[in-house]
Amino acid sequence: MSNPRVWILEQLDAERGRWMLWLPVALGLGIAVYFELPSEPALWVGPALAALSVGLAVLSPAGSLARALAIGAVAASTGFGLVAWRTASLAAPTLARPLFSLNVEGRVSDIQRLPDGVRVVLEAVRLRGNGVPPPEMMPTKVRVTLSRGAPPLTIGDRLLVLANLSPPAGPASPGAFDFQRVAWYQQLGAVGYALAPATVIERGKPDGFVRTLDALRADVAARILEVLPGPAGGVVASLLVGEQTAVDKNVAQAMRDSGLAHILSISGLHIVFVVGLVMGIVRYGIALVPALALRIDAKKVAAVLALMAALFYTALAGAPVPAQRACAMAAFALLAILLDRTALSLRLVAWSAVIVLVIAPESLTGASFQMSFAAVVALIAGWESAAPLRRRLHERAEFSDHRWAWRIGAALAASLVTTLIASVATGAFAAYHFNRLSLLGVVANLLGVPLTGFWIMPWGLLAMLLMPFGLESLALVPMGWGVEALNAIAFHVAAWPESAVLVPSLPGASLWLLTAGGLWLCLWRRRWRYAGLPVVAIGLLLGPPPAPDLLMSEDGRVLGLRDEKGVVHVASARTDRFVSESWARRQGQEGAKRWTVSADEQAAGLGCNTGLCRWRKGPWRIAMVSDEKRLAEACGSADIVLSTVDAQARCRGPRLVIDRRDAWKDGAHALWLDDLTVRRETANGRRGDRPWVPNSSMRQGAVKAPGA
Structure with a gap:
């Protein structure tokens, strides 16, 4: 082999036509680096790095690898600066602490249908009650789950509701999903739930194009659920207008376990049907009028109208990331038709990624972006690699006496291979974000995708066309039959042994x-x-990182431990289903249960009894206190005390005391115990000094073991 450097340069030069594909990768790298920083960078850093990179690009020889790398540096710096600017531009007040029994007044900006109710986002908020913040610290947006019996609502209505509010929740444990970061980019300053039925104090109309589309989406979802009020209606609302909150929880879980969850997200399947339907209707409609067909290019007219339809449908669905990607790819393909050019598939993906990242750079960190682009990149690359084999098989089929059998077999094989590639490409991301792997997704997709493509979606698109005339039920009812069959497939496959497995969190x-x-x-x-x-x-x-032995929730009310078998338990008087399930899921377990001990362990003084749990690991004696009356007892006999009540000022004996005030300040806690030390990590300390982190501080340290 020649010199390695020479060989690498030869390979790069031979791949020159693919260099452009790395442009969105560089853009995403700059965004990813921003989110990995322990503190917020100055806004001038990104532009300064971009200017320096531009200078290097200008000084580099044209067409050289040095210039290509410099252009990549420009893209990375641009991504870094773009997300930093967006973070600063979306700064909005956040509620500092929970508030109870408030009168919350605001204008409805979004309506989210739930299986058992309605959730609204209010803007132009006014709060009245005890402890409300001053006007300059009033949250910009508030999300409230309304109680049953909520009045009919439209975007623009002004609503008054008695509710409890709290700041957006932080990670359930260090490294877990960060809803506070998501809420920051949505300018969501508080979340809560209604204590009484809401009152519409003023009917309004949506202002602006975006609000009008939001209102239209909410109206379409309401009309769908009126015709199909059961679980099928929630799936239909998700398929047609992206209203995933309307999907029944059991159905959603079955979809995830069976590998069909991707169908619920508006993406390429939906956009392709919209584009294909519009192009087909327009082209065949023009062809029916010979005088018109001879004078205009029907294909280009159809492409323009299909592009407009795809953009409108994406906006109507709320423009989720998979829909943005699919719409951008469709737009480039349609523009290529208008320009009489052939679109290169991976280039479509690359430019689609650039568009999505420029619009919302924070979407890079979400499972939706990562899984959507991983699937489509892997599929296109896989089919490109298989092109020679596909040509040989096609030639053999053309000269075969059983051509129809070859075509049926090719269709089944293509569906199987497509499902396998997409499942493998997204599997690791699903494991990372959701701690779940679907092992039988191939079977479910072989049944569910054709059903969706050939029955469900055509009826859905017909329902959308009939909706302006009030005739949507004619199409929604048969669409509901198909969705019921799809749900049955999901439940059946999900019920098979080992259809889905939970896996511990990856580093x-x-x-x-x-x-x-x-x-x-x-x-x-x-x-x-x-x-x-x-x-x-x-x-x-690499495998999962070591699991923590002790856990405390961010509000300091829920305590947990991991026993000698590695099973996570709740060891406090109070529990929280979301928190406990998050703890267990990150360890690859289905759910956390109350901690119980054997008779021998009880005789040794371990276990829980009216507000005090005692545990021992190695040399460490641990007490978990949920009752203030047992605090003194715990502090006098333990090395480590975790307390849901204030304890710092009154608990001097133990080597380490963590109480609810520590949790309020530093977020969720996790502790790792060994024979010599205790390692302590907090959610806020792990996230660093970032705008979405309240009271951030780097509180990670070590405590010596007894006798060490």
Whole structure:
């Protein structure tokens, strides 16, 4: 082999046509680096790095690798600066602490249908009651779940409701899902629930194009649920207008376990049907009028109208990330038709990713962006690689006496291979974000995708066309039959043994390695692409990080422990289903239960009794207190005390005391115990000094074990 440097340069030069595909990767890298920083960077850093990179690009020889790398640096710096600017531009007040029995008044800006109620987002908020913040600290937006019997609502109505509010919740444990960061980019300053039926104090109309579309989406969802009020209606609302909150929880879980959850997200399948339907109707309609067909280019007219339809449908669905990606790809393909050019598939994906990241750079960190683009990149790269084999099979089929059998077999094989590629490409991301892997998704998709494509979606699109005339029920009813069959497939496959497995949380390094290796494998065409496989393998082999032994929720009210078998338990008088399930799921378990001990352990003084739980691991004696009356007893006999009541000023004996005030200040806590020390980590300390982190501080330290 020649000099390695020369060989690498030769490979890069041979792949020159693929360099452009790495542009969105560089843009995303800058965004990812921003979110990994321990503190908020100055706004001038991104533009300064971009200017420096532009200078290097200008000084580099045209067409050289140096210029390509400099352009990549420009993209990375741009992504870094863009997300930093967006973070600063969306700054909005957030409620500092929970408030109870408030009169909440605001204008309805969004309506989210739930299986058992309605959730609204209010803007131009006014709060009245004890402890309300001053006007300059009033939340910009508030999300409230309304009680049963909520009045009919439309976007623009002014609503008054008695509710309890609290700040957006932080991670349930260090490293868990960060809803506070999501809420920051939505300018959501408080969440809560109604204590009494809401009152519409003023009927209003949506102002502006976006609000009008939001109102239209809410109206369409309401009309769908009126015709199909059961679980099928929630799925239909999700399929047609992206109203995933309307999906029944059991149905949603079955969809996840069976590998059909992607169908609920408006993406390529839905956009393709819209584009295909519009293009088909327009082209065939023009062809029916010979005088018109001879004078205009029906294909280009159809492309323009299909593009308008795709943009409108994406906006109507709320423009989720998969729909943005699919719409952008469809738009580039339709523009290529208008310009009489052939669109290159992976280039479509690349430019679609650029558009999505420029519009909402924070979407990079979400499961929706990662899984959507991972699936489509892997599918296109896989089919590109299989092109020679597909040509040979096609030629054999053309000369076969059983051509129809070849075509049926090819369709089934294509569906199977497509499902396998998409499942493998998204599996690691599903494991990272949801701690769940669907093992039988191939079976469910072989049944569910054709049903969705050939029955459910055509009826759905017909229902949308009939809705302006009030005739949507004619199409929604048969669509509901198809959805009921789809739900049955999901429940049936999900009920099979080992249809889905829970896996412990992967470390962040795994996500970086899996992404880098997968991109290297998919974006290049020559054999050196296979160097990405060992990188992916290393990412999978890293394994989960050590699980914590003790846990405290961010409000300081829920305490947990991991026993000698590795099972997570709740060890406090109060529990929280979301928190406890998050703790268990991150360890690959179905759910956390109350901690109970054997008779021998009870005789040894372990277990829980009226507000005090005692546990022992190695040399450490641990007390978990939920009753203020048992605090003194706990402090006098334990090395570590976790308390849901104030304890710092009154608990001097133990080596480590963590109470609810620590949780309020630093977020959820996790402790790792060994024979010598205790390692302590907090959610806020792990996230760093970022705008969405309240009371952030880097509180991580070590405590010596007894006798050490």
